Amino acid sequence: MTHKLDGDCTGGGCLTANGAVMLLAGKRPRPGTIIDELTARVTAAGRSVYLELPHRAQNLGKERWIEGAVIVHRGLSRAILEQLREEEAKGWRMCNRAAASLLALDRPELMARLRADGVPVPHSQVLADWSSCQAASEGRNVVVKAADGSVGRGERIVFGGGSGLPIDQPFEGPYLVEERVTHDGMDRKLYVAGDTCFGLLKPWPRTQEPDVRFDPPTDLREIAFDVGLATGLEIFGVDVVMSPGGPVVVDVNVFPGFRGIEGAGEAVARHVMRLAGRPDPGC
Missing domain, CATH: 3.40.30 (Glutaredoxin)
Known part of the structure:
Protein backbone atom coordinates (compact mmCIF):
# COMPACT_ATOMS: atom_id res chain seq x y z
CA MET A 1 0.00 0.00 0.00
CA ARG A 97 23.56 9.51 3.34
CA ALA A 98 23.07 13.23 3.83
CA ALA A 99 26.74 13.84 4.56
CA ALA A 100 27.71 12.16 1.28
CA SER A 101 25.14 14.21 -0.67
CA LEU A 102 26.49 17.43 0.83
CA LEU A 103 30.04 16.41 -0.05
CA ALA A 104 29.00 15.93 -3.68
CA LEU A 105 27.67 19.52 -3.76
CA ASP A 106 31.06 20.91 -2.70
CA ARG A 107 33.01 20.47 -5.92
CA PRO A 108 36.50 21.37 -4.59
CA GLU A 109 36.09 19.15 -1.53
CA LEU A 110 34.67 16.34 -3.66
CA MET A 111 37.61 16.40 -6.08
CA ALA A 112 40.10 16.62 -3.22
CA ARG A 113 38.51 13.59 -1.55
CA LEU A 114 38.58 11.57 -4.77
CA ARG A 115 42.18 12.53 -5.47
CA ALA A 116 43.24 11.58 -1.94
CA ASP A 117 41.63 8.17 -2.37
CA GLY A 118 43.42 7.48 -5.64
CA VAL A 119 40.53 8.14 -8.03
CA PRO A 120 41.85 9.75 -11.26
CA VAL A 121 40.55 13.32 -11.53
CA PRO A 122 41.76 16.42 -13.43
CA HIS A 123 44.28 18.78 -11.88
CA SER A 124 42.31 21.67 -10.37
CA GLN A 125 42.55 24.78 -8.23
CA VAL A 126 40.07 26.98 -6.41
CA LEU A 127 40.04 30.70 -7.26
CA ALA A 128 38.02 33.43 -5.62
CA ASP A 129 37.40 35.86 -8.50
CA TRP A 130 36.90 35.86 -12.26
CA SER A 131 40.04 37.86 -13.05
CA SER A 132 42.12 35.15 -11.38
CA CYS A 133 40.37 32.54 -13.52
CA GLN A 134 41.18 34.53 -16.65
CA ALA A 135 44.83 34.78 -15.69
CA ALA A 136 45.02 31.08 -14.85
CA SER A 137 43.46 30.10 -18.19
CA GLU A 138 45.88 31.94 -20.46
CA GLY A 139 47.42 29.45 -22.88
CA ARG A 140 45.55 26.55 -21.33
CA ASN A 141 42.43 24.53 -22.02
CA VAL A 142 40.37 24.68 -18.86
CA VAL A 143 36.91 24.06 -17.49
CA VAL A 144 35.62 26.56 -14.93
CA LYS A 145 32.82 25.45 -12.62
CA ALA A 146 31.04 27.09 -9.74
CA ALA A 147 32.53 25.64 -6.56
CA ASP A 148 28.98 25.26 -5.29
CA GLY A 149 27.51 22.27 -7.07
CA SER A 150 24.00 22.77 -5.73
CA VAL A 151 22.86 24.59 -8.88
CA GLY A 152 21.31 22.61 -11.71
CA ARG A 153 23.40 19.89 -13.30
CA GLY A 154 25.41 21.25 -16.23
CA GLU A 155 24.83 24.86 -15.22
CA ARG A 156 27.52 27.39 -14.20
CA ILE A 157 30.21 25.70 -16.26
CA VAL A 158 32.39 27.49 -18.80
CA PHE A 159 34.89 25.95 -21.20
CA GLY A 160 37.94 28.05 -22.01
CA GLY A 161 40.40 27.50 -24.84
CA GLY A 162 43.94 28.76 -25.19
CA SER A 163 42.67 32.27 -25.95
CA GLY A 164 41.24 32.59 -22.47
CA LEU A 165 37.83 32.91 -20.89
CA PRO A 166 35.02 35.41 -21.55
CA ILE A 167 35.72 38.92 -20.31
CA ASP A 168 32.44 39.23 -18.42
CA GLN A 169 31.95 37.16 -15.30
CA PRO A 170 29.31 34.53 -16.22
CA PHE A 171 28.34 33.59 -12.65
CA GLU A 172 29.39 34.21 -9.08
CA GLY A 173 32.46 32.57 -7.52
CA PRO A 174 34.34 31.00 -5.95
CA TYR A 175 35.43 28.88 -8.88
CA LEU A 176 36.91 25.45 -9.47
CA VAL A 177 39.31 25.65 -12.42
CA GLU A 178 40.16 22.27 -13.92
CA GLU A 179 42.46 21.18 -16.70
CA ARG A 180 40.32 20.25 -19.67
CA VAL A 181 41.04 16.59 -20.32
CA THR A 182 41.90 15.57 -23.88
CA HIS A 183 39.73 12.56 -24.65
CA ASP A 184 38.23 10.41 -27.41
CA GLY A 185 34.98 12.37 -27.77
CA MET A 186 32.83 10.07 -25.64
CA ASP A 187 31.43 10.61 -22.16
CA ARG A 188 31.21 7.29 -20.34
CA LYS A 189 28.40 7.74 -17.87
CA LEU A 190 28.45 5.16 -15.10
CA TYR A 191 25.33 4.71 -12.98
CA VAL A 192 25.61 2.96 -9.63
CA ALA A 193 22.79 1.57 -7.49
CA GLY A 194 24.19 -0.36 -4.55
CA ASP A 195 26.30 -3.17 -5.98
CA THR A 196 25.14 -2.71 -9.59
CA CYS A 197 26.86 -0.56 -12.22
CA PHE A 198 25.39 0.44 -15.61
CA GLY A 199 27.04 2.28 -18.48
CA LEU A 200 25.86 4.77 -21.11
CA LEU A 201 28.01 6.19 -23.90
CA LYS A 202 27.26 9.78 -24.87
CA PRO A 203 29.10 11.79 -27.53
CA TRP A 204 30.80 14.87 -26.05
CA PRO A 205 30.41 17.59 -27.15
CA ARG A 206 26.80 16.58 -27.76
CA THR A 207 25.78 15.57 -31.28
CA GLN A 208 22.70 14.05 -32.89
CA GLU A 209 24.13 10.59 -32.35
CA PRO A 210 22.03 8.47 -29.96
CA ASP A 211 23.28 7.39 -26.55
CA VAL A 212 24.40 3.75 -26.40
CA ARG A 213 24.11 1.36 -23.47
CA PHE A 214 27.31 -0.53 -22.69
CA ASP A 215 28.58 -2.99 -20.12
CA PRO A 216 31.28 -1.15 -18.16
CA PRO A 217 34.58 -3.07 -18.22
CA THR A 218 36.29 -4.02 -14.97
CA ASP A 219 38.48 -0.91 -14.73
CA LEU A 220 35.52 1.46 -15.09
CA ARG A 221 33.44 -0.52 -12.61
CA GLU A 222 36.27 -0.32 -10.11
CA ILE A 223 36.49 3.44 -10.58
CA ALA A 224 32.74 3.83 -10.09
CA PHE A 225 32.74 1.78 -6.88
CA ASP A 226 35.89 3.58 -5.68
CA VAL A 227 33.95 6.85 -6.00
CA GLY A 228 31.26 5.34 -3.81
CA LEU A 229 33.80 4.22 -1.21
CA ALA A 230 35.50 7.63 -1.20
CA THR A 231 32.29 9.64 -0.86
CA GLY A 232 29.86 7.33 0.91
CA LEU A 233 27.38 7.58 -1.96
CA GLU A 234 25.20 4.55 -2.76
CA ILE A 235 23.03 5.71 -5.67
CA PHE A 236 24.97 8.03 -7.97
CA GLY A 237 26.39 8.76 -11.40
CA VAL A 238 29.99 9.22 -12.51
CA ASP A 239 31.13 10.90 -15.73
CA VAL A 240 34.35 9.41 -17.06
CA VAL A 241 36.35 10.45 -20.12
CA MET A 242 39.14 8.39 -21.64
CA SER A 243 42.38 10.43 -21.77
CA PRO A 244 45.64 9.27 -23.40
CA GLY A 245 46.72 8.21 -19.92
CA GLY A 246 43.54 6.34 -19.06
CA PRO A 247 40.10 7.04 -17.57
CA VAL A 248 39.50 10.29 -15.67
CA VAL A 249 36.49 11.17 -13.51
CA VAL A 250 35.19 14.64 -14.44
CA ASP A 251 31.87 14.74 -12.58
CA VAL A 252 29.83 12.98 -9.90
CA ASN A 253 26.10 13.44 -9.40
CA VAL A 254 23.82 12.23 -6.64
CA PHE A 255 20.83 10.00 -7.41
CA PRO A 256 20.61 10.57 -11.18
CA GLY A 257 17.48 9.97 -13.22
CA PHE A 258 18.86 6.79 -14.88
CA ARG A 259 17.17 7.77 -18.17
CA GLY A 260 17.75 5.17 -20.85
CA ILE A 261 19.06 2.59 -18.37
CA GLU A 262 17.08 -0.64 -18.54
CA GLY A 263 17.09 -2.44 -15.21
Whole structure:
Protein backbone atom coordinates (compact mmCIF):
# COMPACT_ATOMS: atom_id res chain seq x y z
CA MET A 1 0.00 0.00 0.00
CA THR A 2 1.30 3.46 -0.84
CA HIS A 3 0.61 6.35 1.52
CA LYS A 4 1.36 9.77 0.05
CA LEU A 5 1.95 12.49 2.57
CA ASP A 6 2.98 16.00 1.66
CA GLY A 7 3.42 19.38 3.28
CA ASP A 8 -0.37 19.92 3.41
CA CYS A 9 -0.94 16.95 5.74
CA THR A 10 -0.98 17.03 9.50
CA GLY A 11 0.11 14.50 12.06
CA GLY A 12 0.71 14.03 15.74
CA GLY A 13 4.15 12.45 16.06
CA CYS A 14 6.09 9.77 14.16
CA LEU A 15 4.15 6.84 12.79
CA THR A 16 5.64 3.36 13.14
CA ALA A 17 6.19 1.05 10.18
CA ASN A 18 9.36 -1.02 10.30
CA GLY A 19 10.65 -1.79 6.82
CA ALA A 20 8.79 1.14 5.26
CA VAL A 21 10.36 3.58 2.84
CA MET A 22 9.99 7.34 3.26
CA LEU A 23 10.57 9.35 0.08
CA LEU A 24 11.68 12.98 0.42
CA ALA A 25 11.58 14.58 -3.02
CA GLY A 26 12.24 18.04 -4.37
CA LYS A 27 9.13 17.78 -6.52
CA ARG A 28 6.27 15.35 -7.01
CA PRO A 29 7.54 12.36 -9.02
CA ARG A 30 6.23 12.10 -12.58
CA PRO A 31 5.06 8.80 -14.09
CA GLY A 32 7.89 6.84 -15.64
CA THR A 33 10.64 8.40 -13.52
CA ILE A 34 13.05 6.45 -11.33
CA ILE A 35 11.23 7.48 -8.13
CA ASP A 36 7.90 6.44 -9.63
CA GLU A 37 9.34 3.03 -10.54
CA LEU A 38 10.98 2.68 -7.14
CA THR A 39 7.61 3.33 -5.49
CA ALA A 40 5.85 0.76 -7.68
CA ARG A 41 8.43 -1.95 -7.05
CA VAL A 42 8.60 -1.44 -3.29
CA THR A 43 4.82 -1.39 -2.90
CA ALA A 44 4.57 -4.51 -5.08
CA ALA A 45 6.81 -6.19 -2.49
CA GLY A 46 4.22 -5.43 0.18
CA ARG A 47 5.97 -2.51 1.82
CA SER A 48 4.57 0.96 2.45
CA VAL A 49 6.02 4.02 0.74
CA TYR A 50 5.40 7.51 2.13
CA LEU A 51 6.08 10.69 0.18
CA GLU A 52 7.07 14.07 1.58
CA LEU A 53 7.80 17.23 -0.44
CA PRO A 54 9.90 19.24 2.04
CA HIS A 55 10.76 21.97 -0.49
CA ARG A 56 7.29 23.45 -0.05
CA ALA A 57 7.89 24.67 3.50
CA GLN A 58 11.68 24.30 3.63
CA ASN A 59 11.30 21.93 6.55
CA LEU A 60 11.32 18.18 6.91
CA GLY A 61 7.80 17.62 8.18
CA LYS A 62 9.47 15.48 10.84
CA GLU A 63 6.20 14.98 12.74
CA ARG A 64 5.01 12.77 9.86
CA TRP A 65 8.14 10.68 9.57
CA ILE A 66 7.75 6.93 9.85
CA GLU A 67 9.70 5.45 12.74
CA GLY A 68 11.95 2.65 11.49
CA ALA A 69 11.66 3.70 7.84
CA VAL A 70 14.55 4.16 5.44
CA ILE A 71 14.66 7.79 4.27
CA VAL A 72 15.28 7.97 0.51
CA HIS A 73 15.77 11.49 -0.82
CA ARG A 74 16.33 13.11 -4.20
CA GLY A 75 16.46 16.67 -5.53
CA LEU A 76 16.61 18.46 -2.18
CA SER A 77 18.20 21.82 -1.41
CA ARG A 78 21.39 22.24 0.56
CA ALA A 79 19.38 23.67 3.47
CA ILE A 80 17.17 20.58 3.62
CA LEU A 81 20.20 18.29 3.33
CA GLU A 82 21.79 20.08 6.29
CA GLN A 83 18.67 19.28 8.30
CA LEU A 84 18.82 15.67 7.14
CA ARG A 85 22.43 15.41 8.28
CA GLU A 86 21.35 16.41 11.78
CA GLU A 87 18.67 13.70 11.76
CA GLU A 88 21.14 11.21 10.36
CA ALA A 89 23.35 11.80 13.39
CA LYS A 90 20.36 10.82 15.56
CA GLY A 91 20.16 7.40 13.92
CA TRP A 92 17.87 7.81 10.91
CA ARG A 93 19.08 5.80 7.90
CA MET A 94 19.33 7.97 4.82
CA CYS A 95 19.89 6.92 1.22
CA ASN A 96 22.01 8.53 0.04
CA ARG A 97 23.56 9.51 3.34
CA ALA A 98 23.07 13.23 3.83
CA ALA A 99 26.74 13.84 4.56
CA ALA A 100 27.71 12.16 1.28
CA SER A 101 25.14 14.21 -0.67
CA LEU A 102 26.49 17.43 0.83
CA LEU A 103 30.04 16.41 -0.05
CA ALA A 104 29.00 15.93 -3.68
CA LEU A 105 27.67 19.52 -3.76
CA ASP A 106 31.06 20.91 -2.70
CA ARG A 107 33.01 20.47 -5.92
CA PRO A 108 36.50 21.37 -4.59
CA GLU A 109 36.09 19.15 -1.53
CA LEU A 110 34.67 16.34 -3.66
CA MET A 111 37.61 16.40 -6.08
CA ALA A 112 40.10 16.62 -3.22
CA ARG A 113 38.51 13.59 -1.55
CA LEU A 114 38.58 11.57 -4.77
CA ARG A 115 42.18 12.53 -5.47
CA ALA A 116 43.24 11.58 -1.94
CA ASP A 117 41.63 8.17 -2.37
CA GLY A 118 43.42 7.48 -5.64
CA VAL A 119 40.53 8.14 -8.03
CA PRO A 120 41.85 9.75 -11.26
CA VAL A 121 40.55 13.32 -11.53
CA PRO A 122 41.76 16.42 -13.43
CA HIS A 123 44.28 18.78 -11.88
CA SER A 124 42.31 21.67 -10.37
CA GLN A 125 42.55 24.78 -8.23
CA VAL A 126 40.07 26.98 -6.41
CA LEU A 127 40.04 30.70 -7.26
CA ALA A 128 38.02 33.43 -5.62
CA ASP A 129 37.40 35.86 -8.50
CA TRP A 130 36.90 35.86 -12.26
CA SER A 131 40.04 37.86 -13.05
CA SER A 132 42.12 35.15 -11.38
CA CYS A 133 40.37 32.54 -13.52
CA GLN A 134 41.18 34.53 -16.65
CA ALA A 135 44.83 34.78 -15.69
CA ALA A 136 45.02 31.08 -14.85
CA SER A 137 43.46 30.10 -18.19
CA GLU A 138 45.88 31.94 -20.46
CA GLY A 139 47.42 29.45 -22.88
CA ARG A 140 45.55 26.55 -21.33
CA ASN A 141 42.43 24.53 -22.02
CA VAL A 142 40.37 24.68 -18.86
CA VAL A 143 36.91 24.06 -17.49
CA VAL A 144 35.62 26.56 -14.93
CA LYS A 145 32.82 25.45 -12.62
CA ALA A 146 31.04 27.09 -9.74
CA ALA A 147 32.53 25.64 -6.56
CA ASP A 148 28.98 25.26 -5.29
CA GLY A 149 27.51 22.27 -7.07
CA SER A 150 24.00 22.77 -5.73
CA VAL A 151 22.86 24.59 -8.88
CA GLY A 152 21.31 22.61 -11.71
CA ARG A 153 23.40 19.89 -13.30
CA GLY A 154 25.41 21.25 -16.23
CA GLU A 155 24.83 24.86 -15.22
CA ARG A 156 27.52 27.39 -14.20
CA ILE A 157 30.21 25.70 -16.26
CA VAL A 158 32.39 27.49 -18.80
CA PHE A 159 34.89 25.95 -21.20
CA GLY A 160 37.94 28.05 -22.01
CA GLY A 161 40.40 27.50 -24.84
CA GLY A 162 43.94 28.76 -25.19
CA SER A 163 42.67 32.27 -25.95
CA GLY A 164 41.24 32.59 -22.47
CA LEU A 165 37.83 32.91 -20.89
CA PRO A 166 35.02 35.41 -21.55
CA ILE A 167 35.72 38.92 -20.31
CA ASP A 168 32.44 39.23 -18.42
CA GLN A 169 31.95 37.16 -15.30
CA PRO A 170 29.31 34.53 -16.22
CA PHE A 171 28.34 33.59 -12.65
CA GLU A 172 29.39 34.21 -9.08
CA GLY A 173 32.46 32.57 -7.52
CA PRO A 174 34.34 31.00 -5.95
CA TYR A 175 35.43 28.88 -8.88
CA LEU A 176 36.91 25.45 -9.47
CA VAL A 177 39.31 25.65 -12.42
CA GLU A 178 40.16 22.27 -13.92
CA GLU A 179 42.46 21.18 -16.70
CA ARG A 180 40.32 20.25 -19.67
CA VAL A 181 41.04 16.59 -20.32
CA THR A 182 41.90 15.57 -23.88
CA HIS A 183 39.73 12.56 -24.65
CA ASP A 184 38.23 10.41 -27.41
CA GLY A 185 34.98 12.37 -27.77
CA MET A 186 32.83 10.07 -25.64
CA ASP A 187 31.43 10.61 -22.16
CA ARG A 188 31.21 7.29 -20.34
CA LYS A 189 28.40 7.74 -17.87
CA LEU A 190 28.45 5.16 -15.10
CA TYR A 191 25.33 4.71 -12.98
CA VAL A 192 25.61 2.96 -9.63
CA ALA A 193 22.79 1.57 -7.49
CA GLY A 194 24.19 -0.36 -4.55
CA ASP A 195 26.30 -3.17 -5.98
CA THR A 196 25.14 -2.71 -9.59
CA CYS A 197 26.86 -0.56 -12.22
CA PHE A 198 25.39 0.44 -15.61
CA GLY A 199 27.04 2.28 -18.48
CA LEU A 200 25.86 4.77 -21.11
CA LEU A 201 28.01 6.19 -23.90
CA LYS A 202 27.26 9.78 -24.87
CA PRO A 203 29.10 11.79 -27.53
CA TRP A 204 30.80 14.87 -26.05
CA PRO A 205 30.41 17.59 -27.15
CA ARG A 206 26.80 16.58 -27.76
CA THR A 207 25.78 15.57 -31.28
CA GLN A 208 22.70 14.05 -32.89
CA GLU A 209 24.13 10.59 -32.35
CA PRO A 210 22.03 8.47 -29.96
CA ASP A 211 23.28 7.39 -26.55
CA VAL A 212 24.40 3.75 -26.40
CA ARG A 213 24.11 1.36 -23.47
CA PHE A 214 27.31 -0.53 -22.69
CA ASP A 215 28.58 -2.99 -20.12
CA PRO A 216 31.28 -1.15 -18.16
CA PRO A 217 34.58 -3.07 -18.22
CA THR A 218 36.29 -4.02 -14.97
CA ASP A 219 38.48 -0.91 -14.73
CA LEU A 220 35.52 1.46 -15.09
CA ARG A 221 33.44 -0.52 -12.61
CA GLU A 222 36.27 -0.32 -10.11
CA ILE A 223 36.49 3.44 -10.58
CA ALA A 224 32.74 3.83 -10.09
CA PHE A 225 32.74 1.78 -6.88
CA ASP A 226 35.89 3.58 -5.68
CA VAL A 227 33.95 6.85 -6.00
CA GLY A 228 31.26 5.34 -3.81
CA LEU A 229 33.80 4.22 -1.21
CA ALA A 230 35.50 7.63 -1.20
CA THR A 231 32.29 9.64 -0.86
CA GLY A 232 29.86 7.33 0.91
CA LEU A 233 27.38 7.58 -1.96
CA GLU A 234 25.20 4.55 -2.76
CA ILE A 235 23.03 5.71 -5.67
CA PHE A 236 24.97 8.03 -7.97
CA GLY A 237 26.39 8.76 -11.40
CA VAL A 238 29.99 9.22 -12.51
CA ASP A 239 31.13 10.90 -15.73
CA VAL A 240 34.35 9.41 -17.06
CA VAL A 241 36.35 10.45 -20.12
CA MET A 242 39.14 8.39 -21.64
CA SER A 243 42.38 10.43 -21.77
CA PRO A 244 45.64 9.27 -23.40
CA GLY A 245 46.72 8.21 -19.92
CA GLY A 246 43.54 6.34 -19.06
CA PRO A 247 40.10 7.04 -17.57
CA VAL A 248 39.50 10.29 -15.67
CA VAL A 249 36.49 11.17 -13.51
CA VAL A 250 35.19 14.64 -14.44
CA ASP A 251 31.87 14.74 -12.58
CA VAL A 252 29.83 12.98 -9.90
CA ASN A 253 26.10 13.44 -9.40
CA VAL A 254 23.82 12.23 -6.64
CA PHE A 255 20.83 10.00 -7.41
CA PRO A 256 20.61 10.57 -11.18
CA GLY A 257 17.48 9.97 -13.22
CA PHE A 258 18.86 6.79 -14.88
CA ARG A 259 17.17 7.77 -18.17
CA GLY A 260 17.75 5.17 -20.85
CA ILE A 261 19.06 2.59 -18.37
CA GLU A 262 17.08 -0.64 -18.54
CA GLY A 263 17.09 -2.44 -15.21
CA ALA A 264 17.90 0.66 -13.15
CA GLY A 265 14.56 0.69 -11.35
CA GLU A 266 15.03 -2.91 -10.29
CA ALA A 267 18.57 -2.21 -9.01
CA VAL A 268 17.53 0.90 -7.07
CA ALA A 269 14.56 -0.90 -5.51
CA ARG A 270 16.73 -3.88 -4.59
CA HIS A 271 19.23 -1.66 -2.80
CA VAL A 272 16.56 0.32 -0.96
CA MET A 273 14.77 -2.86 0.12
CA ARG A 274 18.00 -4.28 1.48
CA LEU A 275 18.34 -1.16 3.61
CA ALA A 276 14.73 -1.58 4.72
CA GLY A 277 15.50 -5.10 5.91
CA ARG A 278 14.12 -7.14 3.05
CA PRO A 279 16.62 -8.37 0.44
CA ASP A 280 14.16 -9.23 -2.35
CA PRO A 281 11.77 -6.50 -3.59
CA GLY A 282 10.03 -8.98 -5.86
CA CYS A 283 11.73 -7.56 -8.97
